[in-house]
Each structure stands twice: as structure tokens, then as C-alpha cells.
Amino acid sequence: MTKKQKAQVAVQKAVKEVMDKNQAKWQAVAELKNRVEQFNSNLARIDKYVAILQTDLAPLKKKKVTSRKILVEQVFPVTSVMGVFSMDIGDKKLCKLAGVIFTDLEKMSNESLLKYGIRILKISETLLAQTREEGKKSPKHLIADYGLTVKHMEALQAALDGCSIDASEFATTRLEKKKSKIKLDRRIRENNMLLNKTMDRMMHLFRDNQKAFYNAYIKARISVEKEAEVKAPAADATTAGKPPAAVKETAAVKKTAAGKETAASASPATAAAKPKEPPKPKK
16 A cells, blocks of 8 residues: 555544444434445454555565476476387477477476366377387387386476466465456445535534544544644755745845836826926027
């Protein structure tokens, strides 16, 4: 929240406290009751959105980076073995797929890395299912002969699951924070409207017959704002003790105007004191 929003929410909570303490005095007014219920509902949601906005993304991001690193370390040994195997059987397509080096895996986006890992896992499981059977034509090369085992597949599957979950959790939380900020702004504005347009006006019903309640409400609406003004930063040292520009300008204008007025009042006397020159004789 911005500093302004924090001040606004503080005022709203102060008003809620006053309304809760004096509920018996205003709940008979149906329309005011409806507005207060809406006001309190917005405040509850504001607290919820503030809690979401305070969620720290750093641990989630670190977890995502770690699980991604684990996935890269599990994919690379499988693709390395698969690359050798594909060259021996002369499968150029598989050789190209498995020919991704370690740095290329690190440069992949999270989505691309997950897709690539899933594809490698499926191909590896299919290749591991191949066996030699007596009396039947069997493949000359089996990937199991190259050291690839079911344990490698299990480790790769676990790394894929962990990376997918952590990436999804980070993305979901970040999106939720973004949405919560928009919703928070809207709820604060709605409550400000409720205060300014309806609740403030309807409180005049209690000005005469419920003075303590009315004064407490007014104090809640104003005291927080005054407190914010008191806590405001001091004026800059360069401008301290100097009058505002508008004041200076006004003083200058007054001085100029006074000078003109003095000149105008003095001019007739000066003109009168100055003797007129006699007319020049005609030749």
C-alpha cells in the first residue's frame, strides 16, 4: 500500500471501531445499517488483500531456482547416455534431440525445460522397455547396456514434478499479489465513497440527540489525518524561515502598487511647482 492508502485505511478502521462500540444507537436506521455492513465487508477484504501483498516471493523464487537446477542435473545424464546410444544405432533424429549440452539446458525457459524433460522421460522409458528374447529377433543395442536404469527414470520424474510444482506456486502467488493490489485499490476507493457520500451525511442525524457518538465519529474521521500531518517530514533547511513564493509575490505587488500610488499623488504637486516656459516671440 502507498502512504496515502495506509492513512485512508487507518481512518476507515477508526470509524469501524466507533460504529461497533455504538451499534445500538444507529442500527435502527436501515439504510445506514446497509452501508455500514458494506463498509465492514470491504475492510475485511482489505485486510485479506494486504496479507497477500505482504507475502514474500523471495523464498518461493529461491525454491523454484533450486528445483530447476535439480531438473537440469537429472536430465543431462539421461540425454548424454541417449546421445551415445543414438549414434550407435544411427538414429539421427534421436541424436539431435539428445545432443543438447548442459549450458543449453540452463538457458531454456522453465516451460521449455519441463517440456523437454517430459519428452526425454517418455522416450527413455520406451527404450528401457526393450529386451532381448530368445528365439526372436532382438535389437543389437539396448539402452540398458549403456547404464540407464529405472532409478534414473524415477529421479527424473521426481525432478520434473518438483520443478513443475515450485514454478506453478511461484507464478500463482505472484499473479495473486498482482490481482490483490487491483482489488485493494478498488475496495479502499469504495469505502472512501461510502464515508464521503453517505455515512458522513447520515451521521448528522445524531448530532443533537447522540452527541458523544457523533463527536467520536468526527474525531475518528479527523484525528488520524491530523496525526499524519504532525508526523509529516520537516521543511527543507534551504526553505526554512522563508515565506512562500505566493506571499513574496503579494508583498512585491503591494509595494509596487504603493509606489505607483505615491508617484501619482505627488505628480500634480510637482507639475504645479514647475514654472511654464514663456512663449517664444514670432519672427
